[in-house]
Amino acid sequence: MTANTNQTILVTGAAGFLGSHLSEELLKKGHKVIGLDNLSSGSSKNLENIITLENFQFIEHDITDYIDIECGQIYNLACPASPVQYQNNPISTLTTNVIGTYNLLELAVKNEAKIFQASTSEVYGDPLEHPQKESYWGNVNPIGIRSCYDEGKRCAETLFFDYQREHKIQIRVGRIFNTYGPKMQSEDGRVISNFIVQALTGKPLTVYGAGNQTRSFCFVDDLIRGFVLLMENDQLSGPVNLGNPIEFTMIELAKKVIKLTSSNSEIIFEELPQDDPKMRRPDIHLAFQELGWSPSISLDEGLKQTIEYFKDAV
Ligand code: NAD
Ligand code: UDP
8 A cells, every 4th residue: 555545544642632633634634544542631622623524433542452453554642742741640651652652563563554653852851962863862861750751752762663673564753842732731731831821811921940941842733744744755764853943942932922912921930840851952954855844833823823722722
């Protein structure tokens, strides 16, 4: 089967922020989508636009238990992405990334399916190289509070490449940098949802530390376009950085959100969480050269769309 033929695609983490956008995009392209999720950090509300469509099927399931599903492609997005969420249940975060990923790779072998892994910039840890290229091996604390996620995702990448070497399956690994947009959970603790909800409800914006740490924020539509380009590419296994290379401090972000929401909220400073990366910015030359991909939506434009979403959601 060629990459562009319509086929059945399994999306794990389909009720989450990215998984629900990806499922919608794949359905628009004419594929049949099986969305699988244990609803731990996602919500069935995210699926309300597609749940009744004939080409969509939802299965409530935890990927740490093997499940046999016939499919031609698998996108593995199942895993909480917010530090607050993944640290709430660290052992489950780690087993999702290791045992869950192993189960899906076994399924890919059985179906001879192409499989995509939603990896992360967290594999670079608190980076000593800036911006981060795919060739950088990272600076990760193996025993800290972020390790269940960082090391789990690193181990998942290892499994992907070992399955490619041993079983000759087609793999695609995208390293996602901070992405935001409509359908994020208002309470999930990530910085953009926190700041917007705080600004819209007149509460102080909680900047952690001095707010000089940086992140590079990608709007969800740009990212999903990158996922599909990588999956449909004939040759590139990755890992490939997918993110917006424009970098902001958290103070700059807080001020931007206050301005765009015309909020009277003040900014307060709270303790910086342990092992919080000081800076993060993707080098996206590889995605640009091999996939012709680069983000096109500015932070201001993406924030405006996200603010509109949260006006109805909070
Ligand atoms: P999310 O928390 O909104 O979505 C994750 C989904 O996976 C949720 O619906 C959750 O219920 C489900 N899930 C978690 N554990 C599961 C399990 N064991 N079995 C079945 N379902 C399970 O997060 P998101 O932002 O949509 O992230 C999706 C993926 O992208 C994650 O793998 C995350 O690590 C990766 N990622 C996201 C970002 C980002 O900025 N959004 C950055 C880097 C990587
Ligand atoms: N952050 C913050 N205030 C908040 C939530 C997060 O200042 O209310 C900071 C956090 O310390 C980190 C950055 O914003 O430096 C991004 O945090 P997020 O949890 O969104 O993602 P991370 O990149 O840390 O995985």
